[in-house]
Amino acid sequence: MADRQFPNDPQTRRSLLLAAGGLAAVPVMAKAAAPAPVAEDIPKAEFVYEAIVTLGPPEEIGETPHGKRVRIPITGGTFKGPRISGTIFPEGMDWQLIRPDGMTELEAAYLMREADGTVIHIRNKGVAGKGYARTSAVFEVPNGPHAWLNEAVFAGTVGPVPEMDTPAVRIRMYKLV
Template sequence: MIKPELEFVYEAGGDLGEPIPIGETPDGTRRIIPIFSGPVEGPKIKGELLGNAADWQLTRHDGVTVADAIYAMRTDDGVVIQIRNRGLRHGPPEVMKRLMAGEEVDPAEYYFRTIPEFIAPVGKYDWLNKSVFVCAGARYKLGIKLWVWRVI
């Protein structure tokens, strides 16, 4: 048996815009969360998130929010990398109510995990195209923090 290990890649912080409601749909409530810029800092990569992006969220009838964000980063040496980050956020109803109200909630009180997929140009960052990654996140009223690891 081979047990996978994790290698820390980076922490990213992004500013978020006010949610844009789509409304109730057959599969739950949909909304768009605008994603603006923010820093990317880590031992494997540094740069910034680029703006003009969005998370197309669905909150299912069971209270689980499904994230589907597409955005990009520009590395400190000028390379642009596309990211699609899909995952789940949920927790006890009282915790999620506080989070939705914009209160600061300890990320240990809820589950927020995603699977980022990278599209990097051939070259220095090609390793992003050749691995699986996992991410833990924290949501704030108008911001987000993401911690990304490579599965090795």
């Protein structure tokens, strides 16, 4: 900044001085207390389904400026809940980013087939690591009996499935109401 010169043009100098003076005159506001949460604004969660998603071998893509990139094939699975149940297509992918801070960004896209034949497309993004694994899902479903999946916000948990010999994850999905 030392090599920069103050503008010689009187109009520019006056504008800069007025702007600087105006900023100095702005009062410092006292930090206001955060408003108390309103009970009806606090989301509640309604269970939608539990999925057991089977996985293929991970493929390390390599280091990127953002962390290590890994892709994990989704090889199938099942899901079951009070309003929907069915199978998971063996053709999805989880495109993970292992960040330098030890957290992993999850980004999965796959298809599920409901027992009545409806194909459900799901995009599920989240963060996992340090004992924490949460996702947010967006569904795309044809108009019809399962269109309610298009009309809400969904959050989920991801965890291991220790009782299986095949690599898999357990996803529990909830509709925020």
